[in-house]
Amino acid sequence: xxxxxxxxxxxxxxxxxxxxxxxxxxxxxxxxxxxxxxxxxxxxxxxxxxxxxxxxxxxxxxxxxxxxxxxxxxxxxxxxxxxxxxxxxxxxxxxxxxxxxxxxxxxxxxxxxxxxxxxxxxxxxxxxxxxxxxxxxxxxxxxxxxxxxxxxxxxxxxxxxxxxxxxxxxxxxxxxxxxxxxxxxxxxxxxxxxxxxxxxxxxxxxxxxxxxxxxxxxxxxxxxxxxxxxxxxxxxxxxxxxxxxxxxxxxxxxxxxxxxxxxxxxxxxxxxxxxxxxxxxxxxxxxxxxxxxxxxxxxxxxxxxxxxxxxxxxxxxxxxxxxxxxxxxxxxxxxxxxxxxxxxxxxxxxxxxxxxxxxxxxxxxxxxxxxxxxxxxxxxxxxxxxxxxxxxxx
Amino acid sequence: xxxxxxxxxxxxxxxxxxxxxxxxxxxxxxxxxxxxxxxxxxxxxxxxxxxxxxxxxxxxxxxxxxxxxxxxxxxxxxxxxxxxxxxxxxxxxxxxxxxxxxxxxxxxxxxxxxxxxxxxxxxxxxxxxxxxxxxxxxxxxxxxxxxxxxxxxxxxxxxxxxxxxxxxxxxxxxxxxxxxxxxxxxxxxxxxxxxxxxxxxxxxxxxxxxxxxxxxxxxxxxxxxxxxxxxxxxxxxxxxxxxxxxxxxxxxxxxxxxxxxx
Numbered sequence: 304x305x306x307x308x309x310x311x312x313x314x315x316x317x318x319x320x321x322x323x324x325x326x327x328x329x330x331x332x333x334x335x336x337x338x339x340x341x342x343x344x345x346x347x348x349x350x351x352x353x354x355x356x357x358x359x360x361x362x363x364x365x366x367x368x369x370x371x372x373x374x375x376x377x378x379x380x381x382x383x384x385x386x387x388x389x390x391x392x393x394x395x396x397x398x399x400x401x402x403x404x405x406x407x408x409x410x411x412x413x414x415x416x417x418x419x420x421x422x423x424x425x426x427x428x429x430x431x432x433x434x435x436x437x438x439x440x441x442x443x444x445x446x447x448x449x450x451x452x453x454x455x456x457x458x459x460x461x462x463x464x465x466x467x468x469x470x471x472x473x474x475x476x477x478x479x480x481x482x483x484x485x486x487x488x489x490x491x492x493x494x495x496x497x498x499x500x501x502x503x504x505x506x507x508x509x510x511x512x513x514x515x516x517x518x519x520x521x522x523x524x525x526x527x528x529x530x531x532x533x534x535x536x537x538x539x540x541x542x543x544x545x546x547x548x549x550x551x552x553x554x555x556x557x558x559x560x561x562x563x564x565x566x567x568x569x570x571x572x573x574x575x576x577x578x579x580x581x582x583x584x585x586x587x588x589x590x591x592x593x594x595x596x597x598x599x600x601x602x603x604x605x606x607x608x609x610x611x612x613x614x615x616x617x618x619x620x621x622x623x624x625x626x627x628x629x630x631x632x633x634x635x636x637x638x639x640x641x642x643x644x645x646x647x648x649x650x651x652x653x654x655x656x657x658x659x660x661x662x663x664x665x666x667x668x669x670x671x672x673x674x675x676x677x678x679x680x681x682x683x684x685x686x687x688x689x690x691x692x693x694x695x696x697x
Numbered sequence: 698x699x700x701x702x703x704x705x706x707x708x709x710x711x712x713x714x715x716x717x718x719x720x721x722x723x724x725x726x727x728x729x730x731x732x733x734x735x736x737x738x739x740x741x742x743x744x745x746x747x748x749x750x751x752x753x754x755x756x757x758x759x760x761x762x763x764x765x766x767x768x769x770x771x772x773x774x775x776x777x778x779x780x781x782x783x784x785x786x787x788x789x790x791x792x793x794x795x796x797x798x799x800x801x802x803x804x805x806x807x808x809x810x811x812x813x814x815x816x817x818x819x820x821x822x823x824x825x826x827x828x829x830x831x832x833x834x835x836x837x838x839x840x841x842x843x844x845x846x847x848x849x850x851x852x853x854x855x856x857x858x859x860x861x862x863x864x865x866x867x868x869x870x871x872x873x874x875x876x877x878x879x880x881x882x883x884x885x886x887x888x889x890x891x892x893x894x895x896x897x898x899x900x901x902x903x904x905x906x907x908x909x910x911x912x913x914x915x916x917x918x919x920x921x922x923x924x925x926x927x928x929x930x931x932x933x934x935x936x937x938x939x940x941x942x943x944x945x946x947x948x949x950x951x952x953x954x955x956x957x958x959x
Contacts, residue, residue, distance in 0.1 A: 309827070319796055319823045321753045323848035323873050325855060465759060471750065478752045483874040485850050581797045582750065584823070594771040595801025596749040 305618070310498020313621065315614035318497040320478070320584045327485045332499045334405045339506070344404065348397055352510065355429065356386040356396060360511075362518035362675070367645040368662065375668035377661055378527070379678040380515050380543060383650065389680030390511060390539045391422035391492060397507030398490045399426035407488035409433045413477040415442055415470030415535070416606035416653065417449025418680055419492030424458035434458040437476045441468040442605045449684050467599040470535075470609045474583050493536025494613030497584030501613050508542025515675060516546045523673055529664065531556045532677035533657040534574065534627065535607035537616045539679035544625060554626070556664075557616060558656045560602035561629035571600035573612045574620050574627040582611040588620070603632035603688065604652035606680075630656040636692055638662060639682065651680035652688065700789040700817040701842050701865035704740040704922070705900045711917045711957045712866075713738055713950055714902055716793060716926030718745040718761040719778060720770030722933060727778060730939055734929075735786040737943045738950030742786070743820065743926070746775045746794035753795075753822040755877025757927040772798050772807070776814045783815025791818035791844065791865075796828075804832050808839040818842035818865045826862045833862065844868055849889045853896070860897035866922060869893060869903045878927045879906035882915050890919045910945075910952035917956040925949060 310316045318328055338344040352358040360381045369377045382390040395412075402410055410432050414420030420436040427434035436453055440462045443450055450460050466472040474496075481489045494501045494508070519527050530547060532540035534557040547553040562570035570576065573588040580589035582597055590598040590610040602608040619625035630638070635652055638659030642650050650658055654677065661676045668674075682689070690697045704712045715734045719727050731742050747762035747770055754762065775792070783790055792811065799807050799821065811819065818841055824832065826845050836843045842865030847856060850873060859867055869890060872883050886903070893901055903916045904924030913923045932942040 317828050318825065319828055320825065321822050321848070321870075322825055322846045322855070322859075323850050323870060325825050325827070326850045326852050329852075465763075466749065475750050475752045479755075479875050482753065485873050578801075581800055581823070583752075589797070591797065591801060593801075594773070595798035596766065597797070 306498065306502055312615045312618035315585070315587050315617040316498055316501060317586050318584060319581045319586065320497050321482055323482045323485060328497055328499070335401060335499055335503050338401055338404055344400065348400060351396055352393065356392045357384065358510065359514040360384050362515055362522065364522065365646050368642065369665065371641070371645050372662050372665035374670060375528070375665040375672035375674050376670070377665055378519065378673065378675045380511060380675055382511060382539065382677060382679045383648070383681035387418070387422045387425050388683065389418040389422065389651065390508060390542060391419045392425065393510055393542070394492065394504050394507040394538060395419065395422035395426040395490060398503070399430050399432065402432065402488035402490065403430050405488065407486070409484065409487045410490050411435045411437065411477050411480050411487050412490040412492060413437045413470065413473035414492065415473065415608060416604065416651070417442065417446040417453070417684060418606060420458070420460070421449050421452050423490050423492070424453040424456040427458065428456040435480070436460050437463050437473040437480070439463050439468040439470060439473050442470065442473070445688060446605055446684055469605065471597065478583070493538040494541045494615060495536040495583055495585060495611055501585065501615055504538050505541045505545060505615065508538050509545040511539065511542040511677065512544060512546030515543055519673070519675060526550055526553050527673045527675045529554045529556060529674040531558060531657045531661045531674060533558045533607060533653045533679065534612060534616060535560070535571070535609050535653065536611070537613040539677050541613060541615055543677040548624065555619070555624065556660070557625055557627045558660045559627060559629040560604060560607035560656060561631040562601040564631055565629055569601040570629065571602040571608050571610065572629040573610060574616060575629045585614050587614040587617045588612055603635060603692065604656070606651070606653040607656065628660060630659050634659045636689065639689060648678070649682035650678055651682045652685045654679045699842060699865065701741065701791070704789060709957050711953045712740040712900070712902060712922035713953055714741040714743060714904070714922055714924040715739040715929055715946060716743040716745060716924065717929060718747055718758060718765050719775045720747065720765035720768045721761040721930065722764060723768060724770070724778065726933060728781065730933065730942070731782045732785050733939055733943055734946055735788050737946035739788065739946060741789050741791060743791050743793040744775060744779060746772050746792055746798055748795040748798055751795065753875055755875040755927065757878070757930050758876050761930045772802050776810045779816050780814035789817035790815065791820060792816055793820040796821050796824045799832070804835050808835045808841055811841055812839040816841065818844050820844045820868060822846060826858050829862070846870055847893060849873055849885065856893050856896050860899060863899060866900035866902050867893065867897070868924070869901055869920065871903050871905045871907065874905065876905050876927055878908035878931065882907070882912050887919050910948045913949045914952040914956055917953040923949070923953055
């Protein structure tokens with residue numbers, strides 16, 4: 304069973320944090336262990352997932368997309384239809400309930416694209432908790448709609464001016480806040496960070512894969528041949544992969560952001576082009592210089608624009624259980640347009656990476672094969688960026 | 698006696714520990730300031746190897762680290778400068794940095810380079826004892842002290858862990874928070890230091906937020922050493938001759954010595 308009791312998935316994971324937070328992580332791990340064993344905790348989580356988040360989300364056969372590719376059948380797991388518009392609500396809800404159970408009143412979170420920030424803000428509003436969201440200044444600019452949504456739901460959004468002013472710096476600042484206020488609950492948004500976050504976030508997101516497994520069996524009578532998901536920190540990918548880890552016939556494919564191209568160095572693909580390092584409390588693949596400085600990243604999608612990745616993905620890569628590829632900004636835009644035109648679904652730029660890769664693969668596969676893509680979020684938030692990239696003035 | 702232990706001798710001598718970010722505001726400044734700190738009364742100097750994501754640091758050291766990285770400072774250069782500085786000064790020099798630059802350099806290679814450059818110890822704020830076994834074993838083979846930290850949130854069990862595993866001294870973080878000059882010493886600091894003191898005879902040095910001689914003397918009453926960082930960086934921002942920096946260090950020395958009765 305991974306992770307082990309020290310929070311390691313093979314060589315990856317751990318707790319590389321300042322001493323101040325070590326007792327806090329212990330407290331969190333204990334509280335989560337108790338909650339995990341408590342049926343009442345899960346029945347509340349499930350009831351709210353149904354009535355508040357709108358679960359289960361559909362598994363949808365994308366017929367015109369399939370036809371367009373002329374090969375394998377493509378199913379979409381519609382996390383874009385979940386409340387707040389992305390899979391992020393699953394984790395925010397789970398951790399929000401845990402925070403309330405622990406008696407915490409002040410919640411901090413980081414956000415890149417703003418989807419986790421919006422989900423955290425929604426859950427805090429719903430549970431009556433104070434919510435502060437750290438967000439890189441650059442992301443505040445490119446995801447202004449989400450900033451407004453968070454503020455409408457009562458969250459305080461604090462722009463972060465340090466470093467590259469993106470997700471990595473928002474996490475740094477959230478950790479600094481947490482070190483200063485150890486009574487605060489840190490609602491981390493992905494399967495990254497020190498133990499127990501990678502396992503806790505995975506557990507809350509694994510609802511995606513559990514549903515998918517049942518739905519695909521109902522619809523096609525067998526397991527899919529491929530599951531494809533985009534990977535930034537990696538929470539939507541782990542969420543859909545997890546229920547299939549033991550089904551060796553199911554190929555698991557994670558799609559990282561190749562940005563302007565892996566060879567340009569301007570990308571956000573640590574599994575494809577990084578080396579092992581320690582960032583934000585966990586040992587995993589990281590984009591870093593030869594001197595161990597964390598590199599600045601680039602992706603058209605703010606949600607993938609992160610130099611690290613969850614430790615379990617590093618483990619799945621090394622073990623060969625999952626494979627990882629990378630898709631450029633331009634390709635993601637093609638995937639984006641393709642889904643809009645063939646299905647009338649506007650995806651977020653993050654899963655647009657997965658759509659592109661799925662479409663490419665589908666055309667080279669036989670019609671009997673099936674692919675499930677985790678459509679992790681909807682694209683409303685990305686209208687400005689896409690318009691700009693397509694040279695359209697709104 | 699290890700070189701770091703000598704900073705706490707004779708018994709009752711309270712150590713003054715000064716932090717600088719290597720290469721801030723320039724490499725020349727580091728070469729000039731470290732001997733000045735030693736001459737002005739510092740017993741140990743912490744040389745900060747800058748890291749891109751200093752999550753235990755407040756704005757002052759974040760800025761100095763960023764600036765140093767812009768100046769092209771690398772771990773390799775820090776080791777070279779440490780080699781030069783250890784020839785010039787007689788006091789122990791320790792590195793303070795984050796785990797990734799050390800891990801990326803290679804633990805073995807880093808520790809042997811430290812030993813070769815006259816470095817006496819290493820402080821890594823994001824490496825708790827729970828994750829430190831590898832570096833501990835390697836650093837001990839090279840005669841380096843791996844200094845662990847404790848915080849006001851540390852439980853009795855964690856205090857025993859650090860007491861057992863830390864070498865040279867234990868770094869007590871005065872507040873729950875990041876580095877940076879603060880107006881006052883936290884009210885519950887004495888209780889925290891006493892909790893640790895009741896567990897171990899190791900030297901206890903207190904850092905984070907200490908900037909004035911008054912604060913230093915309060916710390917010296919209860920601990921074995923006083924660590925000053927951000928205030929030193931702030932003074933280095935302003936001038937080339939470092940006259941007010943030398944004056945600060947001399948007055949810190951004076952206020953600490955009054956306590957130890959020297």
